[in-house]
Amino acid sequence: MSDPARQAPEFPAWPQFDEAERAGLIRALEQGQWWRNGGSEVDTxxxxFAAYHGSPYALAVTNGTHALELALEVLGVGPGTEVIVPAFTFISSSQAAQRLGAVAVPVDVDPETYCIDVAAAEAAITPRTRAIMPVHMAGHFSDMDALEKLSADSGVRLIQDAAHAHGAQWQGKRVxxxxxxxxxxxxxxxxxxxxxxxxxxxPESELYEEAFLRHSCGRPRDDRTYRHRTSGSNFRLNEFSASVLRAQLARLDGQIETRELRWPLLADLLAEIPGVIPQGRDRRADRNPHYMAMFRIPGITEERRNALVDALIERGLPAFAAFRAIYRCDGFWETAAPSESVDDIARRCPNSEAINADCVWLHHRTLLGTERQMHDIATIVADTLAEA
Structure with missing residues (x-):
């Protein structure tokens, strides 16, 4: 039984909402059309969202996995092609390619930032490679300078998995x-x-227009005679979700500012705990929204790490074990898997193999807490680790 005095104080709730979301839902309700082809919330x-991220075009879809799948499809990914993905990521990064019939090729990540190792990606390129998918892990940009050069030199397109990177910047540039x-x-x-x-x-109107067709069953905006120009599926976002997302976007900057203030303090406190190494930062990633507060405990076993996470949760921290390396998930091998074995991939992905076992992350709502709470988090981690 844990000591109540050592319980974490109550962190801000997630999701957050206020009258802006309520007003948006009523606005969407009362407009009388609840899907994008008749309403205005998705379009707006x-x-x-495009303007906020410095992009000429944005297309809202049903979920992040479908976003990856649609993006890969319009870049020509399909049977007979390969997509290079980091071995340490949420499995949607690979399954989006595999569900299109493409082989997902895992490569190792940087041991400090947990983002894709560019040299490993370069070594994995073959004549079948159609795309490289850097994942901006926990909001930290991958090395986009090196990746853009690799893309230009090889002719292989990049697709940024920015599921963690709303509002992030790389040398002042938005996604x-x-x-x-x-x-x-x-x-x-x-x-x-x-x-x-x-x-x-x-970045291009041609890709956007093709994506629009494919996310709406191949049907043009103004079609009244069911002339489906491409294959596709129904990935359309509804008006109610879009109204909520407009409110969420409006408060994102303030939340990022708070997390950018809190993470350096928490990282320093965690680094003082023997054996704990917080996620590193490339200073070219000059705005990090901090989707996760991540840290490693090198040398810990996966079983002990998992027990530590359970103990942190018991003491009030919203803690999680890090993603499993994708090649260690059964689902990765179900379809369009590489010809290598698990052991083959593990040998060439030592950093991913280690992070798979020794990394812990805290939900980003912890970084919306007070300075005092950052000290409380570090104390709980130190005490719990000492007992684990």
Missing amino acids: FERE GELGSVAAFSFQNGKLMTAGEGGAVTF
Whole structure:
């Protein structure tokens, strides 16, 4: 039984909402049309989201996994092609490619930022490679300078998995200003949310227009005679979700500012705990929205790490074990898997293999707490680790 005196104080709730969401839902309700082809909320949200991220085009979709799948599809990913993905990521990064029939090729990540290792990505390129998918892990940008050079030199397109990176910046540039397609998620735990939802930003009108068709069963906006121009599916976002996301977007900047203030303090406090190493930061990633507060405990076993997470939850911290390396998930091997074995991939992905076992993350709502709470978090982690 844990000591109540050592329980974490109550952190801000998530999701957050106020009268802005309520007003948006009523606005969507009373407009009389609840889907995007008759209402105005989705169209307006797309313009606002695109402008916020410095992109000429944004397309709202049903969820972040569909955002990745649609983005890959318009870049020509399908059977006979390969997509390079980080081995350490949420499995949607690979399954979006695999569900299109493409082989997902896992490569290792940087041990400090947990983002894709560019040299490993370069080594994995073959004549079948159609896309490289950097994941901006926990809101920290991948090395976009090196990736953009690799893309230019190889002719392989980039697709940014920005599910964690709403409002992030790389050397002052927003996600949509980097010249590549990017996919976002609005799942319940994300930095802005409508429970579910996603978006894709596009640098080119041609890609955007094709994506619009494919996200709406191949049907043009003004079609009245069912002339489906492409294959596709129904990935359309509804008006109610879009109205909520407009309110969420409006408060995102203030939340990022708070998390950017809190993380350096918490990271310093965690770094003082013997054996704990917080996620590192490349200073070129000059705005990080901090989707997760991540730290590693090198040398800990996966079983002990999992027990530590359970103990942190018992003491009031919203703690989680890190993602499993995608090649260690059964679902990765179900379809369009590489010809390598698990052990083959593990040998060439030592950093992902280690992070898979020794990393812990805290929900971003902890970073919306007070300075005092950052000290409380560090104390609880130190005490719990000492007992684990």
